[in-house]
Amino acid sequence: MRLHNLSNVKGATHRRKRVGCGEGGGHGKTSGRGGKGQTARSGGGIRIGFEGGQMPIFRRLPIRGFNNKNFRTEYETVNVGELARLDDSVTEVDRDALAVAGLVRLNDKPLKILGEGEITKALKIKAAKFSGSAKEKIEKAGGEAIVAEA
8 A cells, every 4th residue: 555545535525615706606795704894804803802892801800910030940850760760870869960861951950850750779869959759759769869059
């Protein structure tokens, strides 16, 4: 079987709707656009959230607070399951060891260990933050989760 031998199942393809080609085609006169007005025009239509001239809800509701994204802390994340792939000779894990393994980049972002996956090796891990499940899994494997300054 080759690509040129394939064909659609009967009824899978439909004819293109030919609008504006006279009343006999079934889509003449207004071409399926209803009566007159803004939506009947080419390029017409109303924007999302427009309520017919009434003050839209997004303008009626008060603005509460502001989260300045310039001051948020972005973390470089590594899952516990990825730590299990490290070489057996590694016992202490920090940002440099993870960078050598290719799991993180050497940048200014603090390191956070997340709990996705499983770990069986007892590792001494230094990071800025640990998720609850990650800390639990590391300690269950006989390792140590040390919170180090970023």
